[in-house]
């Protein structure tokens with residue numbers, strides 16, 4: 093990995109899906125650079141191409157035009173659904189990726205246990221997924237992803253299925269875990285406060301085909317990376333209003 097270069101560079105990148113009924117332009121002329129250790133959120137109207145953008149970065153789809161320059165090796169994905177296997181215990185679920193990749197070393201197992209402990213799951217290692225709450229299950233999913241030590245984490249609305257209180261607590265624990273490990277993260281979300289409380293930058297996409305309307309570097313008075321304290325920062329509301337105005341204007345105009 094070249095430390096000087098951004099981890100991710102997208103230049104004039106567009107994706108068009110070809111279907112029987114013709115082409116669908118999903119994202120258009122995206123220019124974006126993401127540095128190592130940055131935590132960025134992507135918000136935008138429904139169907140504007142947020143997941144498409146993540147899929148390009150994950151290497152799952154190729155751009156139709158433009159360039160994607162990748163200065164990292166591995167990406168880990170986390171979705172709205174946790175995809176835990178119901179017949180495996182929490183510990184066995186967290187070790188799944190290591191088994192699939194045949195890299196289940198003693199050190200990696202220790203790392204998995206450390207991650208589960210850090211995420212408040214130490215007492216649940218031998219439980220099964222159906223014995224856990226949604227927030228706990230998402231934390232297991234994160235441990236399963238992090239133990240593979242991906243260079244970049246792609247989070248596609250991982251908190252959206254959780255009830256409000258669980259969502260706040262899960263954001264908190266996951267955010268602290270990711271920050272402690274200085275992870276490079278791209279979070280797709282519909283939740284403006286989640287984006288501000290967790291990330292360094294918020295990128296706002298237009299309606300489909302998604303183009304970048306604004307790329308905001310957040311400078312909250314709260315220095316730390318703790319979502320609960322960031323929510324209390326005086327400028328939190330200012331950023332919320334700014335993002336909401338851009339988004340709402342985009343949604344309500346033709």
Ligand SMILES: Nc1ncnc2c1ncn2[C@@H]1O[C@H](COP(=O)(O)OP(=O)(O)OP(=O)(O)O)[C@@H](O)[C@H]1O
Pocket residue numbers: 109110111116117118136137138139140141142143144145300
């Ligand atoms: N494989 C595909 N084939 C054809 N069209 C697709 C494909 N994947 C996505 N699309 C279309 O591309 C557009 C963008 O989809 P995408 O899922 O990236 O949006 P999104 O912003 O993540 O949506 P949401 O906010 O609803 O999660 C949509 O119109 C979608 O129907």
